[in-house]
Every structure is written in C-alpha cells, then in structure tokens.
Amino acid sequence: MTEHGDPFSRRGFLLAGGGAAALAALGSAAPAAAAGSPPAGPVPPAASGAAATAGRAAVDWINPFTGALTTSPDTACGKTFPGAVVPYGLVQLSPDTVSGGDNGSGYSADMTTIEGFSFLHLSGIGCYGDLGQVQVQPQTGDLVTGRDAAKSPFDKATEQAEAGYYSVELDRYGVRVELTAAERAGMLRCTFHEAGTGRLKVDLSRRIGFDGSHTVTQELRLVDAHTVAGSMTADRSGGGWICGNGPTYTVYFCMRFQLPISELGTWDGEKVTRGATAQSGASDSAGFFVEFPVHAGQQVLAKAGISFTGLDGARGNLESSLPDWDFDGARAAARGSWSRAVAKVAAKGGTDEQREIFYSALYHTMIDPRVSSDADGASRFGDGPIRHDGFTQRTVFSGWDVFRAQFPLLTIIDEQVVADQVNTLLALTGSGAVKGLARWELLGTDTDTMIGDPAVNAIAEAYLKGVRGFDADTAYRYCRDVALGPAEVTNRNDFAHWSTLGYCVDTSLSTTLENCYSDYALSRFARATGHHADATALERTAQNYRNLFDPAVGWFRGRNADGSWMGDQDGCVESNPEQQGWFVPHDIEGLAGLLGGREAFNTRLDAIFAQTPPADMMKWNDRYNHSNEPVHQMAFMFVYTGAPWLTQKWSRYVCANAYATGPAGLAGNDDCGQMSAWYVLAAAGFYPVAPASGVYALASPLFDEVAFTTSRGTRFTIEARHNSAQNLYVQSATLDGRPLHRAWITHEEIVRGGRLTFVMGAEPNTAWGSDPKWAPPAGR
Known part of the structure; x- marks a missing residue:
C-alpha cells in the first residue's frame, strides 16, 4: 500500500545526508480423490535449526x-525496520533515524544519524506511520533534550542486525548500543567507552508520522531507585497515521535500570528539572533522563515492558517477558523463537542469495498481526474499556494487502494466528469500536485505509480452510452485513451505488472489482454454512x-453514476486500469471469455510481463x-487458461528481478508482510490466486526442496528435481508418487501432508497442465 492519489506521481524523497554513498556501502496428479496415497501421518514439529542449508541454520x-x-527516489523502498523483535511480538525495539515525513518505519538505511531507539514500530507500511513511542538515546557530555539536536552520527560498519538482535556504535557519544526483545518487553545494553557520566534520555513525546507528530499527554513517576513508569496518550490532534487519521491510544511503560539511578531529571519544552520524581502534562516535547557514574567500558542495562491497558499491564509484561538482567540469554531466547518459527518452512538448495531473500521474507511475514493483549490476557481497543476475551488480541491488520498471500500462508503454518485475528475482528465489530468489519485496523481503530472488504476475504478463507476457534455464526452475520447491508451497518465502499447500479462510482474500477472478489469469497462461506439464498x-x-x-x-473502465465511461486512466486506486482489470481471480474463465477466449487472454497477459522492465527491481511502472x-x-493466472509454462516463466522472472538482498531488496513497501509472503509462496512453487477457493496454482520452485510443517502437525514437501536457473519449466509432476496432470493443488492436499515432486527442464512442456479437463474447478 502506498498513500492515496496518483500512484505514479511520487516515489520518495531525496537521499538524506549523502545517502547515495551510504547506501552503496550497504551492498546490497490425477484428481484429488484418486491421485493421492493415504494422508501422511502427523510428524513432530521441525526442530530448531532444522531448515539448515549450506552449512548454516535457517x-x-x-x-x-x-x-x-x-526515502530513496532511485531504489525500491520496503520500509521495514532492522531492530529486535520476536515472532508477532508486541515490542519492536529498533533504531530511529527519522520521525517525520513519509517514513513509516522510522528508519532508513541511507540515513547517517540516529535519534534514538524506540520500542514500537510498524513494518513495511506505505504511508505516514504511527507508534515510535518510548525512545531511548544514550548520551554523554551536556544534556541535549531536543530530538534533532541530540542525533548522533553512527558508524555503518558497526551496525549489525540478526533475528532478535541489533547493535551499533554512536560516534557522538562514544557508546555501543545493543538491543534485544521478548514478546512484550525489550532490553538495551549500552557500553560507555569513556569514564564520566552516562545518561539515558527517554523521549515520551516522540511519535512517528508526518512532520510535527507527537503524543499529546505524558505522565511519569519514579517508582523506586531502579524503576520509572509512565504513559503517553496519542490521538488525531497529535498527527500520526496518514496525517492524523489514526487511532486514539495510550502506551504504558515500566522501565527498569540495572544500576541505581543517581539522578532523575525531566524536561518539558525548554524547562529542565533535575531531581524530579514525577511529571504530568500535555506537551509536544517532554520526557525524562537518568544518569549514572560510569567507568570506561561500563555496561548500563535498561529494560521496559510495554502495554496498551495500564501500568499494571506494563509491569506484568516486563516481569513475564524479561524477568532478569541476562542480556545474552534474552538474545539467545529471541534467536531461538525465530529459529523455531522459520523452521516451519524448510528450504534446501538454491543460491546463497536466494536463501537470504527467502528466510528474510519469511521473517517479515511473522511480525504482524502482532500481539496487543497483556501476558495476563487483558486487552483493550484504543482508549476503550479493559477486556478479557479469552483469546490473544492482535493488531496491525493491513487487510487490503495481506489477504492475498500472507494470510493464506498463515492458514498453512499458523492457524492460531489466523483464528486470533478473526476473533479480534469480530470483537471490534461486536464492541462497537468498528462499523462493519475493519479494513485496516490499528490499535483498535479501523483507519479506513484502502478499499474492498479484506476482513470478509480473510474470515471466509479461514472458515473454508477449516480454521476454527471462532464463532462461525457471528462471523457469517458480520460478513453478510458488510456485503448485503442494510446501509446503516455496512462499511462497504460506495455501498449505495454498488447496491443500485451494480458497480461503484467512487474509485469505480478498483472498488468494484475488489467487491466482486469479496462477494465470491462470502458466497462460498454462505454455501458452506447453509445460507443458500x-x-x-x-x-x-x-x-x-x-x-x-x-x-x-476491449477492456475495463470506470463508470459514472449516469452510466457514462470514465477517462481511460480514471477510477483506480494505486493502479491503472491495465493492472486493476486483471483482478478477477474468482472467474478467470469468465474474464478470458470477455477477451475472446483463452488464447487472447494468454497473449495479452504475456505481453504485460514481456513489456515490464526488469531494471531497478521492477520498481513502480505502468505495466x-x-x-x-x-x-x-x-x-499465476495462466494456470487457469491452459498455459502453466507461462506461470513458471514469469513467476521466476519476478522472483529474480523484484527481490534482492539488503536494504534495497524489496520492489515496494513490504506492507506488513504481503510482499514477503508472495516470495515465500512463489519460491516454494505455488500461489493462491483466489485464496477463498482453497486452490493453489503451481509455479516453478526456486529450491530443490521446501517442506512446510503445517498447523495440523503434518509435513508437505515440494521437491524439484534437476532444478536450476535454466531448468525452470515443469516437465512432469507426481503427488505422493502418483502422476499429477493438473497444475494446481488444494489446501486439503497440503494440510494432510505428503510430497509433491516436479521434474524440471530447460524447455516448456506445453502438454503438462494444459488440457482443459485439468483446469481448476469453476467456482472453487
């Protein structure tokens, strides 16, 4: 997702601070009923590091x-952050190079100064961001409270990041900063290289967003000689999400210091108060600092628990997540969490570059939807009442993005996260916090970002794929209300025109086609639950x-309310008609019919890819x-129109040209894991064209073998024999040892476990998967 408006008019800002040089230094079967053997039995989860390949653990x-x-105008921007986080963790402790502007993660690898290190970040969002609270900056010398004035240059050569850990040297202050995280807390270890006074400055007004964004009220108090606790409230008046269109929420923290606090001070604007024990107010510049006498090489440790419910929640989260001061142990625990998580998808073979891209992508699919409830189960939506719902509440549902690949991936490897997200969406609606179903949820608010009904898509897919643990009757009722109304309960875009004209006028083409897919997904949900009318x-x-x-x-166009056609390039959101018009994933045969048949469909779609420049990561273009x-x-649509070899060709092309290693390694905003999930699935050799169908189109695996450990304790393995960069075409396939003549598989076949084997070659086998009798079933 990028910001609304002309999608081709704005691709970032100038590189900051000589960033071009800094960036260069970074580098950069037969039918299902007959084809399978008996379902494979349960297997134990993959052990930590089981996905080891080429001598290294996954x-x-x-x-x-x-x-x-x-911010780079010349390079694709993924907008991820490099700091410490555990899978789906509430805390993301990461460095901050910037607070304002279109820099939603708060960090850009081309920037050369660091503001501090804050506990909350968003990953891969394509607009002005939010969060970024509790920003800690080590200092020596004179106190500098201003965020910009206190920035420190840092040595890029010392910057290190791995799963659950980050470190860097701050040149200005002579301090090495190390970060690690647990589920609901984070820890800093600051090594002061010279003797004197060591200081940790904690900015409580800082908030990521457009220039001038800030928290609106701040409170803190000295609890004891080692502990400071407090809160920051953020609302729309303080900016944040898309220039002040986001949630109202309060971040609570409990911060402890290993050394006894020698002195606590506070600041509010230009006023500095030493020896303070508390502060409360509303300011766009406020915070506190603690000081310690340090010797050369002294390590100062600080840790904080974060909560959205209250100070008790923050304290409990700290005690639950980081009960001691063992930084190295916490770092090892974070690494272990990631090792177990990414072992669910074990790849063998491929190049070093492909392995790094693959596992970095898998990592980025496991940051959101993050936990937002406390260790004791307490939660809340925004500034609403405390809840105890009996499920793990989650937040950051970037629906328009993630329903396409990230949630389908989760239905295979982590059904619990999917069930938690469905329960959260239902509770948001049931509580009255959201009208209809949230489209882009952040901290209990529907930010109403983007279009379509992605919650309907995700809920329907979950039920149809056998994910349970939520109330199906309530889920269906809420989904139905969105799609069918009445008007007072739905939040469907342009519902009035949709229900009367059969198309939308507001962003006509994009919204209409997104709604069509949602109605398809819901129709399958309705049929499965007996709502046949x-x-x-x-x-x-x-x-x-x-x-x-x-x-x-001979193509799609937006329409006005009077039935007239819009201009050739009008009616789209973050796309143009040539791109948006292909989004008919639920009726590809029908779309092909409009174009004159399968051959015409394949010719037109093939030309789109042939005309797409691979240069510069295939970044933003009109093809x-x-x-x-x-x-x-x-x-992947060619599978449905009898040309799976074109899917094999072009999916490999995109994998090779839209993904790379390093900061410039994503062709666009990661969008909370969607861009990364695309790569994980495509590189494994399959993709859900219409996720609610339960059908996956088969493509061209990059790896010799990829094994998925499913949520149901089974293992599904995809093997590619004679695989190479040249041998990208499928010659034949077997499923559990029996010939597979179709270029698709079902979700049921994946989760029951088994082995799909491809034999690869350098030339297309235009016979395999092309016979219409092996086409994916209509309406699936």
Whole structure:
C-alpha cells in the first residue's frame, strides 16, 4: 500500500545526508480423490535449526536490513525496520533515524544519524506511520533534550542486525548500543567507552508520522531507585497515521535500570528539572533522563515492558517477558523463537542469495498481526474499556494487502494466528469500536485505509480452510452485513451505488472489482454454512465486474453514476486500469471469455510481463507493477487458461528481478508482510490466486526442496528435481508418487501432508497442465 492519489506521481524523497554513498556501502496428479496415497501421518514439529542449508541454520540467513529503506527516489523502498523483535511480538525495539515525513518505519538505511531507539514500530507500511513511542538515546557530555539536536552520527560498519538482535556504535557519544526483545518487553545494553557520566534520555513525546507528530499527554513517576513508569496518550490532534487519521491510544511503560539511578531529571519544552520524581502534562516535547557514574567500558542495562491497558499491564509484561538482567540469554531466547518459527518452512538448495531473500521474507511475514493483549490476557481497543476475551488480541491488520498471500500462508503454518485475528475482528465489530468489519485496523481503530472488504476475504478463507476457534455464526452475520447491508451497518465502499447500479462510482474500477472478489469469497462461506439464498445472491453480484468491461475498447473502465465511461486512466486506486482489470481471480474463465477466449487472454497477459522492465527491481511502472498488490496474482493466472509454462516463466522472472538482498531488496513497501509472503509462496512453487477457493496454482520452485510443517502437525514437501536457473519449466509432476496432470493443488492436499515432486527442464512442456479437463474447478 502506498498513500492515496496518483500512484505514479511520487516515489520518495531525496537521499538524506549523502545517502547515495551510504547506501552503496550497504551492498546490497490425477484428481484429488484418486491421485493421492493415504494422508501422511502427523510428524513432530521441525526442530530448531532444522531448515539448515549450506552449512548454516535457517535463522542465520535472516537479514533484518532487507527492505530497510524509506526515502530513496532511485531504489525500491520496503520500509521495514532492522531492530529486535520476536515472532508477532508486541515490542519492536529498533533504531530511529527519522520521525517525520513519509517514513513509516522510522528508519532508513541511507540515513547517517540516529535519534534514538524506540520500542514500537510498524513494518513495511506505505504511508505516514504511527507508534515510535518510548525512545531511548544514550548520551554523554551536556544534556541535549531536543530530538534533532541530540542525533548522533553512527558508524555503518558497526551496525549489525540478526533475528532478535541489533547493535551499533554512536560516534557522538562514544557508546555501543545493543538491543534485544521478548514478546512484550525489550532490553538495551549500552557500553560507555569513556569514564564520566552516562545518561539515558527517554523521549515520551516522540511519535512517528508526518512532520510535527507527537503524543499529546505524558505522565511519569519514579517508582523506586531502579524503576520509572509512565504513559503517553496519542490521538488525531497529535498527527500520526496518514496525517492524523489514526487511532486514539495510550502506551504504558515500566522501565527498569540495572544500576541505581543517581539522578532523575525531566524536561518539558525548554524547562529542565533535575531531581524530579514525577511529571504530568500535555506537551509536544517532554520526557525524562537518568544518569549514572560510569567507568570506561561500563555496561548500563535498561529494560521496559510495554502495554496498551495500564501500568499494571506494563509491569506484568516486563516481569513475564524479561524477568532478569541476562542480556545474552534474552538474545539467545529471541534467536531461538525465530529459529523455531522459520523452521516451519524448510528450504534446501538454491543460491546463497536466494536463501537470504527467502528466510528474510519469511521473517517479515511473522511480525504482524502482532500481539496487543497483556501476558495476563487483558486487552483493550484504543482508549476503550479493559477486556478479557479469552483469546490473544492482535493488531496491525493491513487487510487490503495481506489477504492475498500472507494470510493464506498463515492458514498453512499458523492457524492460531489466523483464528486470533478473526476473533479480534469480530470483537471490534461486536464492541462497537468498528462499523462493519475493519479494513485496516490499528490499535483498535479501523483507519479506513484502502478499499474492498479484506476482513470478509480473510474470515471466509479461514472458515473454508477449516480454521476454527471462532464463532462461525457471528462471523457469517458480520460478513453478510458488510456485503448485503442494510446501509446503516455496512462499511462497504460506495455501498449505495454498488447496491443500485451494480458497480461503484467512487474509485469505480478498483472498488468494484475488489467487491466482486469479496462477494465470491462470502458466497462460498454462505454455501458452506447453509445460507443458500445468500450464496445465490452473492454469486450473482460477484459477476458485477462485467458491468465495467467496455466492449468498444476491449477492456475495463470506470463508470459514472449516469452510466457514462470514465477517462481511460480514471477510477483506480494505486493502479491503472491495465493492472486493476486483471483482478478477477474468482472467474478467470469468465474474464478470458470477455477477451475472446483463452488464447487472447494468454497473449495479452504475456505481453504485460514481456513489456515490464526488469531494471531497478521492477520498481513502480505502468505495466506489471509488482511494487503494489493489485497485480500479485497475475503471474499465476495462466494456470487457469491452459498455459502453466507461462506461470513458471514469469513467476521466476519476478522472483529474480523484484527481490534482492539488503536494504534495497524489496520492489515496494513490504506492507506488513504481503510482499514477503508472495516470495515465500512463489519460491516454494505455488500461489493462491483466489485464496477463498482453497486452490493453489503451481509455479516453478526456486529450491530443490521446501517442506512446510503445517498447523495440523503434518509435513508437505515440494521437491524439484534437476532444478536450476535454466531448468525452470515443469516437465512432469507426481503427488505422493502418483502422476499429477493438473497444475494446481488444494489446501486439503497440503494440510494432510505428503510430497509433491516436479521434474524440471530447460524447455516448456506445453502438454503438462494444459488440457482443459485439468483446469481448476469453476467456482472453487
């Protein structure tokens, strides 16, 4: 997701502080009923490091710097952060190079100064961000309270990041800073190289967002000689999400220092108070500092628990997550958490570069949706009442992005996260915090960012794939209300025109086609739960995409309320009509019919890829624009129209040209894991064109073998024999040892476990998977 507006008008800002040089230094079967053997039995989860390849454990291939650029006009910007986090952790303790501007992660690898290290970050978002609170900056010498004035240059050569750990040398202050994290807390270890007074400055007004964003009220108190606790409230008046369109929330913290505090001081604007014990107020510049006498080489440790419910929650989260002062032990525990998490998808073979890209991508799919409830189960939505719902509440649902690949990946390897997210979405609606179902949720608020009904898509897919642990009746009712109304309960974009004209006028083409897919997903949910009249109605409206196909031009166009056609490039969100028009993932045969048949479909789609420049990471362009989500299914659509060898060709092409290692390694914003999930699935050799169908189109695996340990305790392995960069075409395939003639598999076949084996070659086998009788089933 990028910000709204002309998607081709703005691709970032100038490199900061001589960033070009800094950036250069960074480097950079038969049918299912007949084809399978009996379901494979349960297998134990993969052991830590079981995905080891080329002499290294899987976790060691993770590079948190992948995609960590926000501002370069010449290079793709993934907008990730490099700091310490554990899988789906509430805390993301990471360095901050910037607070304002279109820098949602708060860090860009081309920048050369550090403001501090804060406990909360967003990963890969494509707009002005939020969070960034509790920013700690070690200092020596005179106290400097201003955030910009206190920045320190840092030595890029000393910057190190690995799963669950980050470190850097701050040149200005002569301090080495190390970070690690647990689920709901984080720890800093600061080594002061020279004797004197060591200081930790904690900025409580800092907030990521457009220039001038800040928390609006701050409170703190000295609890004892080692502990300071407090809170910061943020609302729209303080900026944050998309220039002040985000949530109201309070961040609570409990921060402890290993050494006794020699002196506590506070600041509010220009006023500095030494010897303070508390501070409360509303300011755009406020915080506190603690000082300690240090000898050369002295290590000063600080840790903090974070909560969105209250001070008791913050204290409990600290005690639960980081009960002692063993920094190295916490670092090892964080690494162990990641080792177990990424071992769920074990890749063998490939090049060193492919392994780094793959495991860094898998890592980035496991940051959100993050835990937002406390260790004791308490939670809240924004500034609402405390809740005890009996499930793990989660936040950061970037729905328009992640329903396409990240959530389908999670339905294979982590059903619990999916169930938690569904329960969170339902609770948001049931509590009245959200009208309809949240489209882009952040801290209990629907930011109403982007279009479509992604929560419907994710909920329907979850139920249809057998994910349980949520109330299906409530889930169906809320989804139905969104799609079918009445108007007072739905939050569907342009519901009035959709329900009367059969298409939308507001962002006409994009919104209409997104709604069509959602109605398809919900129709399958309705059919599966016995709501047959609803299913029939939704199957009909899922065909509304036809209302925007202009036979005179042979392609899609937006329409006005009077039925007239919009301009050739109008009616789209973060796409153009050539890109958006392919988003008919639920009825590819119908789309091919509009274009004149399968051959015409394949010729037009093939030309899109052939005309897409591979240079500069395939960054933003008007053909196949992998930088943004509306095109993500396109390379896999050939499977549905009898040309799977073109899927094999072009999915490999995108893997090779839209992904790389290092800060410039993503073709566009990672969008909370969607861009990364695309790579994980495509590199493994399959992709969900229409996730609610339960069907995955088969592609061309990059690796000799990828094994998925599913949530149900089974293992599904994809093997590619004679695989290489040249041998990218499937010659034949077997599923559990029996010939597989179709170029697709089902979710049921994956989660029951088994082995899919490809034999690869250098030339297309145009016979395999091309016979219409092996096409994916209509309506699946």
